[in-house]
Amino acid sequence: MILTIPLAWLQLSRQRVRFLVALAGIAFVAVLMFMQIGFQDALYASATKLHNNLEGDLFLISAQYKSLTSNQSFPRWRLYQALGFEGVESVSPLYMQFAKLKNPANGLKFPMYVIGFDPVKSIFKMPEIQQNLKLLQFPDIVFFDRASRAEFGPISQYIEQGKPVQIEIFRYTALVGYKVKVGGLFSIGPSFGVDGNLIVNTSTFWRIFIDRSAQSIDIGLIKLKPDADPQKVLANLSAKLPEDVKVVTRQQFMTLEKNYWTLRTPIGFVFNLMVFMGFVVGVIVVYQILYSNIATHLAEYATLKAMGFKNKYLLSVVFQQALILATLGYIPGFAITLGLYDIAKNATNLPIAMDIQKAIVVLTSAVAMCLVSGFLSTNKLRKVDPADIF
Structure with a gap:
C-alpha cells in the first residue's frame, strides 16, 4: 500500500x-x-435605487443626461409628444433638485434631494407611497426618507411616535426657508451623491424652488400598454423624437448612472x-x-x-x-x-x-x-x- x-x-x-x-x-x-x-x-x-423604485417601462431623459444628481432638464412637451405614439399608455413628469433642510433639533442645514411628482397616481413602487398617496395631494405635505443620514435629525423617530413635525427647506440662494409638514415616511436611503431624500407634490416643489419652471422636467416616465412591444416602441420614439432627448429602458437608465460614477468621477x-x-x-x-x-x-x-x-x-x-x-x-x-x-x-x-x-x-x-x-x-x-x- x-x-x-x-x-x-x-x-x-x-x-x-x-x-x-x-x-x-x-x-x-x-x-x-x-x-x-x-x-x-x-x-x-x-445610485440606482431610485431607478428601481420608479414605475415606468421606458424613461425619457435629456440628451445631455449624466446622472440623477446633475440637473439636465428638457421641455415638458417632449414628454407629451411621446404620449401620442402607438403603444404608449401614459406619461408622468418627475422633478428633482437639491435644497437644504434645517435640522429641527439643532438648526443646522444639510443638503437634501427633493423629488417632485404629480400625485394623481403613484409613480413609485414603494408601498408606503402607494398607501398614503392621498396625503401627498395636500399642499405643503412632504414624505421624508427614514433611511437618510443622521444629520437631518430625529424626524423619522418623531413621525413613528405620532408627533407632528414641521421642517424648513431652503433653496441654495435663499435666506428664508419654506415650511412644510412631514406627513409620512418612505425608504430609499443615501448614496455617494445624496445624503437624504424628500418626496413632494409638484405644487409644493414649485413653492420651494420658485425659480424652477413647470415646463422643464428632469425625468419622464413612460408607461406602455399591456400588449405593446417595448423594443418596438423604444425604436419608434428614438427615431421620431427630437435629438434634445433620448429614450432608454430601465436597464439602460441604470447603466448610464453606473457609468457616470465609474468613468466620470x-x-x-x-x-x-x-x-x-x-x-x-x-x-x-x-x-x-x-x-x-x-x-x-x-x-x-x-x-x-x-x-x-x-x-x-x-x-x-x-x-x-x-x-x-x-x-x-x-x-x-x-x-x-x-x-x-x-x-x-x-x-x-x-x-x-x-x-x-x-x-x-x-x-x-x-x-x-x-x-x-x-x-x-x-x-x-x-x-x-x-x-x-x-
Missing part, C-alpha cells in the same frame, strides 16, 4: 507562528478586497485601483511566505530531487501550500468582513451586504493571488541542484 504524505501541510504547520502570521496576512488582504468590492457595489446599488477609479492594489499586495505577501519556506527547506527539496522526484512533484507541493494558505486565510477574512459590513452599514446607511457573488469573487481572487505567488516563488526550486547543496 502506498502512503501519501501531506508534505505541503507538514511544511506549513511545522513552524506554527510563521504559519499563523501568513494566514493573518492573507486574511487581511481578503478583508481589504471584500471592503473595496463591498463599497463599490454599495455605490452602484445606492474619481470614486469608481479609486475603488478599482484599490482592489487591484489589494491583489498586488496579496501576491507580494504570499510570495514572501512561500519563498521563505522554500529557502528554509531547500536541502530537503534537493534530497527529494536526488531521490528521483521530478520538478513537477516539487512544484506541486508549493502550489498545494499556496492553495492551503488561500483557503485557510480566506475563512477568517470572510468572518471578519461580515462584522465590518454591519459596522459600515450602520455608520453610513449604505446598502453594504455580503452575497454569494462577492464571496466567490474574493475566494477566486485569493486562490489566483496565491497561485501567482506560488509560480513566482518556485523559480529557485526549479533550478536547485543536489550537487550544489551537498
Whole structure:
C-alpha cells in the first residue's frame, strides 16, 4: 500500500507562528478586497435605487443626461409628444433638485434631494407611497426618507411616535426657508451623491424652488400598454423624437448612472485601483511566505530531487501550500468582513451586504493571488541542484 504524505501541510504547520502570521496576512488582504468590492457595489446599488423604485417601462431623459444628481432638464412637451405614439399608455413628469433642510433639533442645514411628482397616481413602487398617496395631494405635505443620514435629525423617530413635525427647506440662494409638514415616511436611503431624500407634490416643489419652471422636467416616465412591444416602441420614439432627448429602458437608465460614477468621477477609479492594489499586495505577501519556506527547506527539496522526484512533484507541493494558505486565510477574512459590513452599514446607511457573488469573487481572487505567488516563488526550486547543496 502506498502512503501519501501531506508534505505541503507538514511544511506549513511545522513552524506554527510563521504559519499563523501568513494566514493573518492573507486574511487581511481578503478583508481589504471584500471592503473595496463591498463599497463599490454599495455605490452602484445606492445610485440606482431610485431607478428601481420608479414605475415606468421606458424613461425619457435629456440628451445631455449624466446622472440623477446633475440637473439636465428638457421641455415638458417632449414628454407629451411621446404620449401620442402607438403603444404608449401614459406619461408622468418627475422633478428633482437639491435644497437644504434645517435640522429641527439643532438648526443646522444639510443638503437634501427633493423629488417632485404629480400625485394623481403613484409613480413609485414603494408601498408606503402607494398607501398614503392621498396625503401627498395636500399642499405643503412632504414624505421624508427614514433611511437618510443622521444629520437631518430625529424626524423619522418623531413621525413613528405620532408627533407632528414641521421642517424648513431652503433653496441654495435663499435666506428664508419654506415650511412644510412631514406627513409620512418612505425608504430609499443615501448614496455617494445624496445624503437624504424628500418626496413632494409638484405644487409644493414649485413653492420651494420658485425659480424652477413647470415646463422643464428632469425625468419622464413612460408607461406602455399591456400588449405593446417595448423594443418596438423604444425604436419608434428614438427615431421620431427630437435629438434634445433620448429614450432608454430601465436597464439602460441604470447603466448610464453606473457609468457616470465609474468613468466620470474619481470614486469608481479609486475603488478599482484599490482592489487591484489589494491583489498586488496579496501576491507580494504570499510570495514572501512561500519563498521563505522554500529557502528554509531547500536541502530537503534537493534530497527529494536526488531521490528521483521530478520538478513537477516539487512544484506541486508549493502550489498545494499556496492553495492551503488561500483557503485557510480566506475563512477568517470572510468572518471578519461580515462584522465590518454591519459596522459600515450602520455608520453610513449604505446598502453594504455580503452575497454569494462577492464571496466567490474574493475566494477566486485569493486562490489566483496565491497561485501567482506560488509560480513566482518556485523559480529557485526549479533550478536547485543536489550537487550544489551537498
